[in-house]
Amino acid sequence: MACSSSTDLAKKLCLDESLWANSGQWIKNARQSAAKRVEDQGLPKRRDEYWNYTRPDAFLQKELDFDVVSNQSFDIFSNNLSTVINYEDGVLKEKLLPVISGCSIESLQDAAKLDDHWAGAVYGVPEAAGQDPVKRSLAALNTATASQGLLLLVSGKVKNPIKISAVSNGSIDSTIHHIVKVEAGAEVTLIETGQYGARANVVLEVEVEKNGSFHHIRVQDGQQHNSLTHIFGRLGPNSTFKSFTLSVGGTITRNECILELVGDTSSATVAGACIGDDKFHHDDTVFVTHGAPNCESRQVFKKVLRDGAVGVFQGKILVKEGAQKTDGYQISQSLLLDDNCQFLAKPELEIYADDVVCSHGSTSGAIDEEALFYLRSRGVPKTKAIDLLTLSFIAESIEEVENSELADALLRYLTAFLEVR
Amino acid sequence: MLEIKNLHVQLEEEDKKILKGVNLSLEAGKVHAIMGPNGSGKSTLSYVLSGKKGYEVTAGSAHLEGNDLLAMAPEERAAAGLFLAFQYPVEIPGVGNMTFLRSAVNSQQKLRGEPEMTAGDFLKAVRAQAKNLKIESDMLKRPVNVGFSGGEKKRNEILQMAMLQPKMCILDETDSGLDVDAMKLVSQGVNALRDGNRTFLVITHYQRLLDHIKPDIVHIMAAGKIIKSGGPELALEVEKNGYANLLEETA
Numbered sequence: 001m002a003c004s005s006s007t008d009l010a011k012k013l014c015l016d017e018s019l020w021a022n023s024g025q026w027i028k029n030a031r032q033s034a035a036k037r038v039e040d041q042g043l044p045k046r047r048d049e050y051w052n053y054t055r056p057d058a059f060l061q062k063e064l065d066f067d068v069v070s071n072q073s074f075d076i077f078s079n080n081l082s083t084v085i086n087y088e089d090g091v092l093k094e095k096l097l098p099v100i101s102g103c104s105i106e107s108l109q110d111a112a113k114l115d116d117h118w119a120g121a122v123y124g125v126p127e128a129a130g131q132d133p134v135k136r137s138l139a140a141l142n143t144a145t146a147s148q149g150l151l152l153l154v155s156g157k158v159k160n161p162i163k164i165s166a167v168s169n170g171s172i173d174s175t176i177h178h179i180v181k182v183e184a185g186a187e188v189t190l191i192e193t194g195q196y197g198a199r200a201n202v203v204l205e206v207e208v209e210k211n212g213s214f215h216h217i218r219v220q221d222g223q224q225h226n227s228l229t230h231i232f233g234r235l236g237p238n239s240t241f242k243s244f245t246l247s248v249g250g251t252i253t254r255n256e257c258i259l260e261l262v263g264d265t266s267s268a269t270v271a272g273a274c275i276g277d278d279k280f281h282h283d284d285t286v287f288v289t290h291g292a293p294n295c296e297s298r299q300v301f302k303k304v305l306r307d308g309a310v311g312v313f314q315g316k317i318l319v320k321e322g323a324q325k326t327d328g329y330q331i332s333q334s335l336l337l338d339d340n341c342q343f344l345a346k347p348e349l350e351i352y353a354d355d356v357v358c359s360h361g362s363t364s365g366a367i368d369e370e371a372l373f374y375l376r377s378r379g380v381p382k383t384k385a386i387d388l389l390t391l392s393f394i395a396e397s398i399e400e401v402e403n404s405e406l407a408d409a410l411l412r413y414l415t416a417f418l419e420v421r
Numbered sequence: 422m423l424e425i426k427n428l429h430v431q432l433e434e435e436d437k438k439i440l441k442g443v444n445l446s447l448e449a450g451k452v453h454a455i456m457g458p459n460g461s462g463k464s465t466l467s468y469v470l471s472g473k474k475g476y477e478v479t480a481g482s483a484h485l486e487g488n489d490l491l492a493m494a495p496e497e498r499a500a501a502g503l504f505l506a507f508q509y510p511v512e513i514p515g516v517g518n519m520t521f522l523r524s525a526v527n528s529q530q531k532l533r534g535e536p537e538m539t540a541g542d543f544l545k546a547v548r549a550q551a552k553n554l555k556i557e558s559d560m561l562k563r564p565v566n567v568g569f570s571g572g573e574k575k576r577n578e579i580l581q582m583a584m585l586q587p588k589m590c591i592l593d594e595t596d597s598g599l600d601v602d603a604m605k606l607v608s609q610g611v612n613a614l615r616d617g618n619r620t621f622l623v624i625t626h627y628q629r630l631l632d633h634i635k636p637d638i639v640h641i642m643a644a645g646k647i648i649k650s651g652g653p654e655l656a657l658e659v660e661k662n663g664y665a666n667l668l669e670e671t672a
Contacts, residue, residue: 368511371513374510375521376494378496378585379499379500379526379528381494388513389513392513395514395515398515
């Protein structure tokens, strides 16, 4: 990723035969057009408005400003039945991918050898659509260069969640690109835990067809790592998309989620919670486009910050002309545990339809003294009481997770996490 | 049990004196009631005793079984045996009532250096106490006080009291927001905890609560002081004539 200028980089990408060697036509096409996007748009710069609160350098500069460590991940969902796929240092560890009912699972590297593949209609497509109106060149760069990822074609109701479990032992950069296509009426839950590398650029493209349902739960833990993730989702009629991310580790994290509701009565939820100290910098950037009538979308974000940590929220709801009866909701809240941390929020609504309900709110606050006293008056020591109130603050976002077993697992993990913090 | 001597308290943020020399001596096993007009300092007394922020003690002392209450953190006071049933119990979304009760019981035992109750024993104890207070198991699972009716919140306070087994219970206007049936239920819960050793300080505006929780001694508080103490008949007198006569008497 280290290049003196973006133009150089893009040219290098286009000329780099090694990237295209032994590749099938579909992926060659997708990568070439992505490389062209990077060349045309350039890479993000510090003065870009979209990067006002988070320095893009973290994902661009040659050297990392922290020591690369082995990041061990705690398996939160070990008690929950799931189909597990392991990644180590950004590389798929499975020789054979699981075969399950209702979903075909392939690796990008295998599929890339074929000349024709269903993924050709998805790979890089929502990402390219998501470049307008805001440039997301690092996602295009991912599309152009990723060689690792999973391709999930969901054709039925998949019973157990599919879990990607990633560990990083010290690899510097990982580029991962996953594709999920949920066919009409199909359902799947995808879990991602851990981190793919000391620095990871991850793209997840999701296409949900009519009456389909996609649930995504992600846990970002471990110690030092910088993560840039993009989710691009396209929702067909009456489909459901729900994504929840818990971040309790990492140094600089930017999670972007770009959703387009193109079918009537579709429903999207993007939620997240993070807890961090010191150099922890956590950015949620969300862009939800309502392009069809009678759809609903929710954005629910909670950030618990302490000792110099920074939280960023840039959330937008765009309601296009004709997207009547849109129900849009957005809330971003921070719990500041001391005076040294900061929360930067930029909520935006842009509405071109006249019969919609859109509400948004953003708050920053300290621990509620009344509640703290109530707990202490029952004998709960101050630190434990603060933990309980932190949990209480975050719980509202976890309620967005529909699978109650997974939600409980998240709460149990958080309780344990806060105890040892 | 509880000795309050010449307690003077003012607000931390502004120069407003609220308690102006409160003296109270509560013997073990007795039920004392404090009545008084609005703004007389009754609730402040309960907050200062339990350690709420925002109040400055400018003079006087409060001791629980000889321990200096005012020098302790709120949780230490609780572990020492003090309990305040709140007038307005606080809602804590996302924290299950059961989890909350368990942390409270465990924390107190830990602070006192006692062994923790096993999960099984705890569950048994909660279920038994909840049954007495007609608390459904659903209420135990729900987040603390969230979506509880006024009556449910107060019953939940009494449940906490029953589980924590304090030595000294302060009930701050526990009757507010209760209908007759709920008041009976709550009173029964309190009466069940009267065991000859446990001491109660019942703060109320109205005599009717004292029909259910019979006090040994009634104090009248006005303008930050106890202006009169007497037997249960004092509460009846207030109910009949209001505070005006008493205030004039002592003026």
